[in-house]
Amino acid sequence: MEQPTIGDAFGEMIRDAYAVRTGIGPRPLAGGKYPRPVIEVIERDDGLINGAPADHYLDEPGDWQSYDRRALKLCRGRVLDIGAGAGRIAVELQRRGIAVTGLDTSAGAIEVARKRGVLDTVLTTVDEFARASVRYDTFLLLGNNLGLLESAERAPVFLAALARLAAPGARIVAQGSDPYGTRDPVHVAYHERNRQRGRLGGQLRLRLRYREVATEWFDYLNCSAAELETLLDGTGWRLKSIDDRDRPYYLAVMELRT
Amino acid sequence: MEQPTIGDAFGEMIRDAYAVRTGIGPRPLAGGKYPRPVIEVIERDDGLINGAPADHYLDEPGDWQSYDRRALKLCRGRVLDIGAGAGRIAVELQRRGIAVTGLDTSAGAIEVARKRGVLDTVLTTVDEFARASVRYDTFLLLGNNLGLLESAERAPVFLAALARLAAPGARIVAQGSDPYGTRDPVHVAYHERNRQRGRLGGQLRLRLRYREVATEWFDYLNCSAAELETLLDGTGWRLKSIDDRDRPYYLAVMELRT
Numbered sequence: 001m002e003q004p005t006i007g008d009a010f011g012e013m014i015r016d017a018y019a020v021r022t023g024i025g026p027r028p029l030a031g032g033k034y035p036r037p038v039i040e041v042i043e044r045d046d047g048l049i050n051g052a053p054a055d056h057y058l059d060e061p062g063d064w065q066s067y068d069r070r071a072l073k074l075c076r077g078r079v080l081d082i083g084a085g086a087g088r089i090a091v092e093l094q095r096r097g098i099a100v101t102g103l104d105t106s107a108g109a110i111e112v113a114r115k116r117g118v119l120d121t122v123l124t125t126v127d128e129f130a131r132a133s134v135r136y137d138t139f140l141l142l143g144n145n146l147g148l149l150e151s152a153e154r155a156p157v158f159l160a161a162l163a164r165l166a167a168p169g170a171r172i173v174a175q176g177s178d179p180y181g182t183r184d185p186v187h188v189a190y191h192e193r194n195r196q197r198g199r200l201g202g203q204l205r206l207r208l209r210y211r212e213v214a215t216e217w218f219d220y221l222n223c224s225a226a227e228l229e230t231l232l233d234g235t236g237w238r239l240k241s242i243d244d245r246d247r248p249y250y251l252a253v254m255e256l257r258t
Numbered sequence: 259m260e261q262p263t264i265g266d267a268f269g270e271m272i273r274d275a276y277a278v279r280t281g282i283g284p285r286p287l288a289g290g291k292y293p294r295p296v297i298e299v300i301e302r303d304d305g306l307i308n309g310a311p312a313d314h315y316l317d318e319p320g321d322w323q324s325y326d327r328r329a330l331k332l333c334r335g336r337v338l339d340i341g342a343g344a345g346r347i348a349v350e351l352q353r354r355g356i357a358v359t360g361l362d363t364s365a366g367a368i369e370v371a372r373k374r375g376v377l378d379t380v381l382t383t384v385d386e387f388a389r390a391s392v393r394y395d396t397f398l399l400l401g402n403n404l405g406l407l408e409s410a411e412r413a414p415v416f417l418a419a420l421a422r423l424a425a426p427g428a429r430i431v432a433q434g435s436d437p438y439g440t441r442d443p444v445h446v447a448y449h450e451r452n453r454q455r456g457r458l459g460g461q462l463r464l465r466l467r468y469r470e471v472a473t474e475w476f477d478y479l480n481c482s483a484a485e486l487e488t489l490l491d492g493t494g495w496r497l498k499s500i501d502d503r504d505r506p507y508y509l510a511v512m513e514l515r516t
Contacts, residue, residue, distance in 0.1 A: 039311075047259070
């Protein structure tokens with residue numbers, strides 16, 4: 001078995017999902033003829049694999065989870081949408097007259113976000129972008145992107161980059177998932193194995209695969225609100241509120257310490 | 259990265275797809291709460307991966323591809339449905355008063371087929387089953403199961419097993435896919451690589467993955483009608499007809515040589 005090519009798997013997938021939804025661009029076909037559904041395949045380092053339709057990345061607000069809609073009400077001032085993907089959040093913020101920059105590391109995702117009307121985009125990492133002199137009032141991490149904290153080692157570095165980009169009084173609005181409510185033995189064993197290796201229980205090691213392309217392996221953190229609070233210790237940020245009405249999913253608001 | 263557990267990945271998937279469609283049995287959930295779509299993930303040995311919703315394995319005749327409906331009209335006498343899966347074909351044959359045995363190597367698939375009403379099932383390989391004294395008039399290989407010919411080496415062995423199970427005048431009705439119409443460079447390169455290794459161009463090396471479980475790697479043959487005819491040389495079978503109205507998919511009818 002050969003390994004897949006390392007590349008912009010997320011972007012390839014988003015491009016195809018966009019083509020299927022809009023009819024713009026070549027649509028993926030089976031047998032050169034039949035529409036092929038666009039499926040996101042995520043592999044975990046314990047051998048678990050999951051497929052899910054990718055179409056939700058393009059969902060209109062009416063189809064969003066309710067926590068996403070509540071998250072938008074928590075935005076203040078100028079917004080940096082981190083991991084903006086196909087731009088569903090940024091497009092809606094623009095519609096509401098809110099200044100927003102969509103940041104993503106996927107060239108394909110940024111291309112689609114721009115086609116969908118996102119005016120201000122950056123194709124880069126948060127770390128690189130923190131060298132810019134621009135400042136934001138809200139950092140949005142939706143679509144489970146609290147996961148971008150990655151690990152106990154990476155979280156303070158990531159949060160420091162956001163602090164550098166922060167206007168006075170800035171906040172982070174992030175959607176996370178508490179992984180510890182599960183009784184699925186596959187997940188329970190994975191959490192335990194992680195802890196034995198000195199990792200956080202929900203510190204997932206993943207890669208995304210789409211057709212012949214895969215991302216590198218990366219960490220993606222599902223943590224409890226209590227773990228999040230611990231991760232914030234010693235950073236410039238403090239936890240202001242948790243909205244866990246849609247448990248295990250939650251919205252966390254963090255503010256700069258004063 | 260650890261390898262997945264080897265097991266009945268197909269059966270696990272079919273069980274979940276059945277639970278989602280009928281509400282019978284535990285349904286797969288995301289976050290312990292939200293319905294998780296059941297996706298079949300197929301990995302190819304060049305690193306290609308494809309996901310597709312598994313629900314079609316349970317489709318009613320009204321939702322079938324037209325070649326599946328045409329295939330049923332080609333059945334004569336007692337039918338052995340090879341790779342019967344969740345039993346969609348066998349259930350319909352029973353409804354029409356046709357005697358049918360559903361054969362599959364997946365325990366989970368057989369379990370679901372029985373729940374759906376398939377009365378006569380066998381959980382075994384064609385090779386093992388050929389030791390039985392039962393005889394059939396039609397061998398059905400639908401759902402692309404002409405692929406079970408696997409390779410130039412395996413095809414005559416498989417076909418000899420069917421000949422042992424054949425009543426006088428028996429036929430094979432098989433649905434195949436001609437892989438060579440594609441211009442997708444990933445597939446064209448794969449065919450070429452196969453040929454360089456002494457394999458048939460469309461001799462796919464695959465494994466199926468579902469959550470933490472995978473099948474062993476296996477060969478699955480997509481061949482042209484011309485290749486099929488060559489594969490039949492020296493076997494007890496001859497090609498009687500090809501229906502390629504839905505190219506690249508086709509129905510092949512093979513009969514015992516007299």
